[in-house]
Amino acid sequence: MEEESGEELGLDRSTPKDFHFYHMDLYDSEDRLQLFPEENTRMRKEVVQAEMANESTGVGDGNAQRDLREEVEELVHLHGLEDDHELGDEFVDENMPRMGVSEYPPYGLKRRDPAREQRDWRLSGEAAEAEDLGFGGWGSAGQCQDLREVYRYTHGRASEEYECYVIPEEEDEEEAADVFCVTCKTPIRAFQKVFDEHKEHEVIPLNEALESAKDEIHKNMYKLEKQIIDMENFANHLEEVFITVEENFGKQEQNFESHYNEILETLAQKYEEKIQALGEKKKEKLEALYGQLVSCGENLDTCKELMETIEEMCHEEKVDFIKDAVAMADRLGRFLKTKTDVEISAQPDFEDQNLDFSDVEQLMDSINTIPAPSAPVINPQAPNSATGSSVRVCWSLYSDDTVESYQLSYRPVQDSSPGKDQAAPSPPIIKTKEIRSCEEAVLICWESGNLNPVDSYTVELTQAESPEASGVTESVVGIPTCETLVQLQPGQSYIIYVRALNMGGPSVRSEPATVHTIGSYFRLNKDTCHPWLTISQDGLMIVRSERSTPTREPPPRDTHFTRCVAVMGNLIPVRGHHYWEVEVNEHFDYTVGVAFEDVPKKEDLGANCLSWCMRHTFASLRHKYEFLHNGTTPDIRITVPPKKIGILLDYENSKLSFFNVDLSQHLYTFSCQLHKFVHPCFSLEKPGCLKIHNGISMPKHVTFY
Amino acid sequence: MALKQISSNKCFGGLQKVFEHDSVELNCKMKFAVYLPPKAETGKCPVLYWLSGLTCTEQNFISKSGYHQAASEHGLVVIAPDTSPRGCNIKGEDESWDFGTGAGFYVDATEDPWKTNYRMYSYITEELPQLINANFPVDPQRTSIFGHSMGGHGALICALKNPGKYKSVSAFAPICNPVLCPWGKKAFSGYLGTDQSKWKAYDATHLVKSYPGSQLDILIDQGKDDQFLLDGQLLPDNFIAACTEKKIPVVFRLQEGYDHSYYFIATFITDHIRHHAKYLNA
Numbered sequence: 001m002e003e004e005s006g007e008e009l010g011l012d013r014s015t016p017k018d019f020h021f022y023h024m025d026l027y028d029s030e031d032r033l034q035l036f037p038e039e040n041t042r043m044r045k046e047v048v049q050a051e052m053a054n055e056s057t058g059v060g061d062g063n064a065q066r067d068l069r070e071e072v073e074e075l076v077h078l079h080g081l082e083d084d085h086e087l088g089d090e091f092v093d094e095n096m097p098r099m100g101v102s103e104y105p106p107y108g109l110k111r112r113d114p115a116r117e118q119r120d121w122r123l124s125g126e127a128a129e130a131e132d133l134g135f136g137g138w139g140s141a142g143q144c145q146d147l148r149e150v151y152r153y154t155h156g157r158a159s160e161e162y163e164c165y166v167i168p169e170e171e172d173e174e175e176a177a178d179v180f181c182v183t184c185k186t187p188i189r190a191f192q193k194v195f196d197e198h199k200e201h202e203v204i205p206l207n208e209a210l211e212s213a214k215d216e217i218h219k220n221m222y223k224l225e226k227q228i229i230d231m232e233n234f235a236n237h238l239e240e241v242f243i244t245v246e247e248n249f250g251k252q253e254q255n256f257e258s259h260y261n262e263i264l265e266t267l268a269q270k271y272e273e274k275i276q277a278l279g280e281k282k283k284e285k286l287e288a289l290y291g292q293l294v295s296c297g298e299n300l301d302t303c304k305e306l307m308e309t310i311e312e313m314c315h316e317e318k319v320d321f322i323k324d325a326v327a328m329a330d331r332l333g334r335f336l337k338t339k340t341d342v343e344i345s346a347q348p349d350f351e352d353q354n355l356d357f358s359d360v361e362q363l364m365d366s367i368n369t370i371p372a373p374s375a376p377v378i379n380p381q382a383p384n385s386a387t388g389s390s391v392r393v394c395w396s397l398y399s400d401d402t403v404e405s406y407q408l409s410y411r412p413v414q415d416s417s418p419g420k421d422q423a424a425p426s427p428p429i430i431k432t433k434e435i436r437s438c439e440e441a442v443l444i445c446w447e448s449g450n451l452n453p454v455d456s457y458t459v460e461l462t463q464a465e466s467p468e469a470s471g472v473t474e475s476v477v478g479i480p481t482c483e484t485l486v487q488l489q490p491g492q493s494y495i496i497y498v499r500a501l502n503m504g505g506p507s508v509r510s511e512p513a514t515v516h517t518i519g520s521y522f523r524l525n526k527d528t529c530h531p532w533l534t535i536s537q538d539g540l541m542i543v544r545s546e547r548s549t550p551t552r553e554p555p556p557r558d559t560h561f562t563r564c565v566a567v568m569g570n571l572i573p574v575r576g577h578h579y580w581e582v583e584v585n586e587h588f589d590y591t592v593g594v595a596f597e598d599v600p601k602k603e604d605l606g607a608n609c610l611s612w613c614m615r616h617t618f619a620s621l622r623h624k625y626e627f628l629h630n631g632t633t634p635d636i637r638i639t640v641p642p643k644k645i646g647i648l649l650d651y652e653n654s655k656l657s658f659f660n661v662d663l664s665q666h667l668y669t670f671s672c673q674l675h676k677f678v679h680p681c682f683s684l685e686k687p688g689c690l691k692i693h694n695g696i697s698m699p700k701h702v703t704f705y
Numbered sequence: 706m707a708l709k710q711i712s713s714n715k716c717f718g719g720l721q722k723v724f725e726h727d728s729v730e731l732n733c734k735m736k737f738a739v740y741l742p743p744k745a746e747t748g749k750c751p752v753l754y755w756l757s758g759l760t761c762t763e764q765n766f767i768s769k770s771g772y773h774q775a776a777s778e779h780g781l782v783v784i785a786p787d788t789s790p791r792g793c794n795i796k797g798e799d800e801s802w803d804f805g806t807g808a809g810f811y812v813d814a815t816e817d818p819w820k821t822n823y824r825m826y827s828y829i830t831e832e833l834p835q836l837i838n839a840n841f842p843v844d845p846q847r848t849s850i851f852g853h854s855m856g857g858h859g860a861l862i863c864a865l866k867n868p869g870k871y872k873s874v875s876a877f878a879p880i881c882n883p884v885l886c887p888w889g890k891k892a893f894s895g896y897l898g899t900d901q902s903k904w905k906a907y908d909a910t911h912l913v914k915s916y917p918g919s920q921l922d923i924l925i926d927q928g929k930d931d932q933f934l935l936d937g938q939l940l941p942d943n944f945i946a947a948c949t950e951k952k953i954p955v956v957f958r959l960q961e962g963y964d965h966s967y968y969f970i971a972t973f974i975t976d977h978i979r980h981h982a983k984y985l986n987a
Contacts, residue, residue, distance in 0.1 A: 663954050701983050
């Protein structure tokens with residue numbers, strides 16, 4: 001839509017049609033114009049025409065007129081095209097119509113103010129429009145330039161300094177030459193006022209008229225902008241609804257299809273059954289009838305035979321005839337005595353079939369009922385999901401099912417038979433120096449302590465305050481590897497043991513390790529350390545000595561920093577808040593911040609998009625502070641060099657903040673997309689040292705950020 | 706001292722009100738805006754004073770800066786007075802937009818015909834706080850001050866001339882060194898006469914050089930594309946240099962692309978309110 005109207009705007013400007021003064025009263029009402037996009041652009045066209053019409057109508061072509069027209073065109077250009085593109089770009093890029101709506105109405109409203117206030121100011125008895133031009137702040141001489149400046153500033157920059165601005169007069173002293181006849185709505189020369197035509201008419205200075213016309217146009221343009229936004233939002237909303245309709249249709253279609261398929265299948269089945277039954281019946285009947293037919297035939301044969309014999313007999317000699325006739329008579333008598341069954345055994349009619357469709361009806365009715373859900377599938381037990389007295393069960397369900405609730409039941413199973421004569425394993429050894437913790441969790445790792453592989457490990461924790469006897473021990477069982485992340489309560493101290501487990505049973509407890517869930521604890525990662533840096537024993541101090549580089553360079557490994565003299569810490573991979581402090585010296589050049597694990601080690605910290613940091617450079621007695629990410633920094637000046645820097649890493653709000661701890665002064669906050677975990681990073685650009693302080697809970701002033 | 710309520714609007718759960726009163730220092734009727742956060746219904750709240758810049762009234766800040774949400778969340782009462790006495794009928798008071806009406810420069814004038822009415826410094830530091838403390842649920846021990854341009858200048862000098870009175874101070878594009886810029890020279894010569902030693906008493910850069918008081922934590926935001934910065938009216942570098950010398954903590958942020966307008970103020974107002982809340986709600 002933006003492109004459309006922009007093009008139309010261009011078209012109009014190149015082919016001006018008849019000039020007519022477009023009556024602006026139509027837009028005085030505050031009612032929203034209920035228009036469709038096509039009409040919007042049409043109006044814009046007309047507004048443009050009105051702009052053009054404003055000055056020219058049939059008056060002499062003084063230079064003043066031409067300048068004015070240029071200025072007006074400039075104005076239209078600034079407001080018309082620029083606005084469109086601004087809006088259009090923002091919408092295309094942001095793709096968030098809701099945000100657009102909330103941003104712009106105030107913008108629209110704000111811009112009305114300067115116009116109104118400006119007019120008020122002008123009406124408040126300020127007669128000297130001609131004189132009052134001396135705005136020191138403006139300082140520019142060229143008048144066309146001025147006008148453009150003026151409008152560039154009002155366009156989106158309504159400051160209080162500018163509210164009282166006045167359009168500098170184009171030609172101060174010749175102002176009287178151009179006036180505007182309100183009655184005829186045309187600009188005229190002042191002398192024309194004297195003539196008959198305009199004698200009685202009301203006349204105001206041209207600039208005023210120009211002003212008010214421009215104001216009207218501004219107002220309308222703001223309204224149009226708003227309209228554009230609203231229609232765009234509506235269109236987007238419609239699209240969404242479209243998609244939803246399609247989706248819903250799809251679901252319904254599927255539902256119906258499956259139901260009807262079921263019904264059809266049932267019907268087909270019934271049909272088959274019935275047909276088969278009928279076929280059987282037919283066979284029965286036919287067989288019975290056939291049987292009868294056969295016996296009939298036999299009977300018939302016998303009769304015929306007897307007949308023939310009798311006929312033959314009749315042709316015999318008297319004596320033979322008498323002999324046979326007696327025998328025949330017996331035979332006949334006997335034969336005729338046997339009954340012949342002339343009843344038809346099977347009726348040709350079939351019974352009326354009763355079609356029982358009750359189950360089909362049931363199916364039809366059930367088309368809208370929710371089917372019972374399928375059985376869920378229980379996931380296999382995950383490691384670390386059980387303690388001595390509880391277990392975490394997870395299951396999955398089919399997405400097509402509608403489920404209201406679940407029922408979980410359990411029963412203990414028989415203890416499996418105890419292991420054979422296998423010895424229990426030795427206890428593991430916790431790597432206490434590598435414990436990382438924060439307020440909500442601890443990451444512990446240990447050495448197996450066994451040559452042979454073990455089945456699993458168990459971690460046991462007790463809160464340190466409560467005495468051993470009554471302390472509740474929480475255990476995490478089934479840990480397959482030599483490290484685990486355990487969730488803890490903030491502000492507590494815990495004692496942790498680890499056991500190894502195999503068929504022979506559990507080992508004894510390892511040596512304990514203590515964890516305090518105050519602040520975050522981490523140690524520096526020696527694997528990342530640049531060869532020129534030394535890390536102290538406790539893993540918290542970094543030193544770059546004055547001595548020149550050691551002659552024997554160790555072979556560079558991927559994990560070490562090579563270009564930047566830096567080292568990274570190992571922060572616990574838990575999203576939440578992490579706070580630590582670094583003690584610095586204001587004469588050292590240092591960089592502190594955070595970086596992703598895979599930050600390029602051949603680059604400086606902050607030079608890429610995988611690290612965020614604060615850099616201090618001290619040169620020529622001046623302190624320079626930079627907040628670097630992706631090679632750029634904002635322009636910030638700090639007057640008191642911090643001696644201790646507090647760093648707050650907030651995963652939830654995606655922020656990294658730096659503070660001057662001693663002054664409780666906030667220095668800077670980055671907004672950073674933290675899709676993976678980051679680690680603290682430190683570098684020394686010149687010889688010096690940094691001392692890290694861990695395990696500090698967030699000071700109150702930090703909580704504001 | 707009777708307060709007449711002019712308007713009241715609910716905003717972010719609190720109330721944005723405008724009052725009028727007869728000012729003793731300024732000898733005229735004065736309006737001021739006050740925002741009462743939701744917390745003010747149940748207890749006393751800290752107060753934050755906003756001083757506006759040239760040509761502003763008590764309306765600009767409350768309608769354009771978008772400060773209400775932050776003020777409501779942090780539970781701060783925010784006062785926005787006018788920038789000069791009004792309707793005093795002094796000859797020449799409406800001649801320029803940078804001197805006279807709407808341009809009080811937060812000084813107590815010593816020259817005629819201004820000295821009777823143009824006493825904005827005393828109004829802001831004495832009369833108005835007394836009025837506020839007496840009429841609104843505020844804690845007079847927890848006050849801070851901030852402002853824009855001429856108001857930034859006002860905030861800085863009020864804080865520097867009254868060590869310990871304000872818990873924190875911040876400014877948007879302040880006039881840091883008025884004795885050296887055209888605006889300051891015009892205003893001070895008009896209000897204070899030609900004796901430049903009197904001018905220094907109202908110049909933040911000079912005041913810092915002899916600031917004896919407790920630690921102030923100053924936050925300054927300055928638009929990089931600010932026309933007045935380029936015209937040499939604001940001179941923040943001088944102020945920063947003086948603060949560095951005297952070890953007054955300042956964080957000065959030069960914001961790329963921003964100008965002198967209320968759009969700039971609206972962008973960073975939340976940071977400033979949080980800065981003050983840190984000290985007022987400590």
